[in-house]
Amino acid sequence: MAAFLAHVVNDGRLARGLFDPEQSQPLDPALPTGSILRVEDGTPCVLAAPDTARASLYRLLARHGVDPIHSPEVRAEVAKIVADPGIDDPALIDRRDLAFVTIDNDDSLDLDQALYVERTEQGFTVYYALADAAHFVRPKTALMEASLQRGTSYYLPGLCVPMLPAELSEDLVSLNADVDRRALVFVLELDAEARSLRTTIERARIRSRAKLSYPGVQAYHDAPGESPIAGQEYAESLDLLRVVGELRIELARARGVVEYDRSELSVALEEGGERFLVGVRRRNEVERWNEQISLLCNMEGADVLQAGAALEHVQPVFRVHPPPLLRRLGELEGVIDAIVAQRRLDAAWRWARGDEELAVYLRRIEAKGSHTRVVATIRRQIRYANRASTFQAKSGLHHALGVDGYARFSAPMREVVGIFTHKEGLERLGLATPSDSADDLELRTRAITAANEAKKRQRALTKEAHGLAIDQLLADDLSLSAEDRPIRAGSVFGLRGSRLYVALDDFPIELKVYRADLEASFGCSYAPSRDNTVLAPREGEGPTFALGDEILIQTDARDAERRRWSFRIRSA
Secondary structure (H helix, E strand, O other): OOEEEEEEEHHHOEEEEOOOOOOEEEOOOOOOOOOEEEEEOOEEEEEEOOOOHHHHHHHHHHHOOOOOOOOHHHHHHHHHHHHOOOOOOOOOEEOOOOOOEEEEOOOOOOOOEEEEEEEOOOEEEEEEEEEOHHHHOOOOOHHHHHHHHHOEOEEEOOEEEOOOOHHHHHHHOOOOEOOEEEEEEEEEEEEOOOOEEEEEEEEEEEEEOOEEEHHHHHHHHHOHHHOOOOOOOOHHHHHHHHHHHHHHHHHHHHOOOOOOOOEEEEEEEOOOOOOEEEEEEEOOHHHHHHHHHHHHHHHHHHHHHHHOOOOOOOOOOEEEEOOOOHHHHHHHHHHHHHHHHHHOOOHHHOOOOOOOOHHHHHHHHHOOOOOHHHHHHHHHHHHHHOOOOEEEOOOOOEOOOOEOOOOOOOOOOOEHHHHHHHHHHHHHOOOOOOOOHHHHHHHHHHHHHHHHHHHHHHHHHHHHHHHHHHHHHHHHHHOOOHHHOOOEEEEEEEEEOOEEEEEEOOOOOEEEEEHHHHHHHHOOEEEEOOOOOEEEEEEOOOOOEEOOOEEEEEEEEEEOOOOEEEEEEEEO
C-alpha cells in the first residue's frame, strides 16, 4: 500500500509530501492549509492541525529527514513475520514459569526489557529478558535496510518514530504482558554484594506478568500496603530489585562513577497536540535500580563478545566513552578554584585533580549542605568537560561507568546496533548460524555509522523540540503586560564572552542572556574576566555576575530574525 506524510497547501486542495516534495495528492473535501496528513492509498488522515505544537514536531522530523512511514517492502515483510512469528520454536528454553515484569515509562509501548530477581545461597540471580529483535530483523532484508536508514527510534514530546514498524515494536517483538514472547535472557548470577559470579545467555520463551511503570513500582516501595503490587507473585522480585540495585550503585561509587542530578526538563503535548506542556521530571529510585541491571547486562555482554573477538565469524560492536582531555580537566580545576576564590570559600571546596576523584569530590561538597547554587554550577562545569560516547568495533574504556568493556544489548528494538549486537552475541554462543564474515564486516561498519549518526540526530531533535517548548513558554510571558510578566530566578552556570548561560530554578532550562541585555538593564558596559568566570562592569556602576550567582530575569522581547530572546535582568 502506498503511504506518505504530507502537509496541506493551496487552501486545502492539495497535499504535498513532507519528505518527497514531488509527491502530491488532490484533496476532497478541502482541509486547512498547513495541516499534517498521512495519506494512504489516496485517503488522507489528519495527524496535526495547522500551527500546533504537534505540527511543528512533524516539520522538525522532516527537516532532519526522519520519515515515520515505512516502505511497502518493509510492510510486506512484516505481514509475513506476523503470519509465522516463530514464538513456538521448540529450540527455545521455556522460561514462562518465571514471573517476569516490564518496568518502563507510563506511555511506553516498545517494551525491550523484562526482569525477574530471586535470592540464592550465593546471593542473587537476575533473569534479564531482552526482546529477540534479531530473530525478526535479518541481514539483507528490507527491515534491516530500514533499520540502518533510521539507526534508532526517535522520541519527541508526545511522538515516537519507531525504528521497527509498530506491528513489531509495539506488538509481536515487544515483551507485552500476558502473551508468549521470544527473548534473549541474560542469567546473571551475583554474590551477596551483587558482584558478578557467572553469566549465561539463552534464547527463551517468556510470558511477562505485568506492564509496570516507574512511578507505580516506586509507590509500591514507598507504601507497600497501599499498592496493588503487594501480594502479587512478582512482589518479592521487586523487593530484591531494590536490594540488588542499591548494591550495584555502591559498586559504581567504588569505581568512581559520577552521579549527576536526576532532574530533567519534561516536555509533553496537551491533549489534542495544540500546545507543549513544560515541567520538571525527576528520575525516581526505581529507575536507578533498573538502570543498574541494564548496565550490568551490557557489561557482561561486552565480556561475551570480547571473549569471541578473535573468532572469524564474530564482529562485535562496543560503546566507548573516552575520559575528558587533560586540558579540559586542567581548565575545570581552574574554574573551580576561581569559583571558590570569588566566594571566599574555605580550602575544602577546592578540587585537587591529582589527589581526588571527581565523584568523591562531588559527594564531599554536597555533604556540606550549603551553597546549593555553587554545587549545581560545579556539576554543570564537570558535564561541560565530558566527551561524547561512540560506537566502535574495538572494545575500550567506558569512562562514565568506570569499566573497560560495554556493549548495547539492552535496546534491541530501538537501536540498529542492538540488533546487530544480539546477532553477533548469538553467533558467538552457537545459538544462531553464523553469517558470511565478509558480509558481516560490511554490515557492522554500516550499523556503527548509522548508530553514531542517529545519536547526533536524536540530540539535535531533542534540543530543537525543547527549544520550541521554551519559545512557547517565553511567548506566553510576552502576552502579558510588562508588570505582570513573571520574574524567574536562576543560577549563572556558564559564561562565554558576550553571554551568560542561566539555568532556571523552576524548570531545568538553560537560557542565553546576552551582554547587551545586562547593559540595557543596568546602564553600563560589561566585560568578562580573563578566565571567563565573572562578568563585571567595565565602566559605570552595576552588579557583577559570577559563576554560581543567583540572577533574576524577566522576558522582554523576541528578535524573530535572529531567533533570540532578550531579557530584563535584576541582581538577586
